[in-house]
Amino acid sequence: MTKISVPIICLECNPDxxxxxxxxxxxxxxxxxxxxxxxxxxxxxxxxxxxxxxRQQKFEILFExxxxxxxxxHYRQSVSSCTASLEAFHEFFLRAMAYENGIxxxxxxxxxxxxxxxxxxxxxxxxxxxxxxxxRPPVLLSPQQNDxxxxxxxxxxxxxxxxxxTFGQAVLHVLQTAMRDARDAFPNGVKQAMQEHxxxxxxxxxxxxxxxxxxxxxxxxxxxxxxxHATLEAELARMS
Numbered sequence: 001m002t003k004i005s006v007p008i009i010c011l012e013c014n015p016d017x018x019x020x021x022x023x024x025x026x027x028x029x030x031x032x033x034x035x036x037x038x039x040x041x042x043x044x045x046x047x048x049x050x051x052x053x054x055r056q057q058k059f060e061i062l063f064e065x066x067x068x069x070x071x072x073x074h075y076r077q078s079v080s081s082c083t084a085s086l087e088a089f090h091e092f093f094l095r096a097m098a099y100e101n102g103i104x105x106x107x108x109x110x111x112x113x114x115x116x117x118x119x120x121x122x123x124x125x126x127x128x129x130x131x132x133x134x135x136r137p138p139v140l141l142s143p144q145q146n147d148x149x150x151x152x153x154x155x156x157x158x159x160x161x162x163x164x165x166t167f168g169q170a171v172l173h174v175l176q177t178a179m180r181d182a183r184d185a186f187p188n189g190v191k192q193a194m195q196e197h198x199x200x201x202x203x204x205x206x207x208x209x210x211x212x213x214x215x216x217x218x219x220x221x222x223x224x225x226x227x228x229h230a231t232l233e234a235e236l237a238r239m240s
Contacts, residue, residue, distance in 0.1 A: 012048035053201035059088035090126040100189030
């Protein structure tokens with residue numbers, strides 16, 4: 001189970017929130033694997049469980065899962081999660097672009113469905129619009145990195161930790177660069193997409209399902225901070 005320690009007070013242990021900062025209160029562990037509705041399960045050290053919503057974007061959580069998979073020795077899973085993180089970012093980028101240009105959520109959702117489930121179709125839409133709207137061409141994985149990924153995902157290659165860290169660092173660089181470019185090209189669209197996601201988390205929340213924010217390696221909310229330039233190896237050392 002992929003769990004992280006979250007510095008948030010358990011509501012069962014502290015129902016009125018009056019004892020924040022009390023070191024005697026239980027810590028909370030959060031399982032980053034979502035349920036079917038994109039929510040997550042937490043459990044404090046006293047066994048109290050909650051189902052919570054997160055303000056973090058899907059691509060942020062997926063990259064975090066990739067890092068924890070490396071930490072735990074699940075190397076093929078790390079490659080899969082890195083790849084899924086990139087694919088989820090493509091949607092976020094295109095959504096921010098659409099919002100920047102006045103396209104409503106319903107219209108974008110319908111257009112996104114027309115692209116189908118093919119990652120290739122969605123990536124082509126992403127690359128075309130990146131080149132049209134951003135000040136520089138996108139940073140991409142190299143052909144060798146894509147071939148290596150395919151050998152792991154499709155041909156059963158068993159990767160080493162070193163290979164996974166190298167691949168994960170390449171994906172991290174792609175995401176860090178693309179997030180900066182998206183912010184420059186679509187400042188209002190990025191903000192709207194983030195607010196929309198946060199509002200959905202708020203709507204899904206109740207007293208026992210409070211929307212949370214967590215520290216992630218890829219983090220839109222902290223873009224521009226030195227945290228956004230951390231290396232994967234340094235973040236893995238922090239997780240150990």
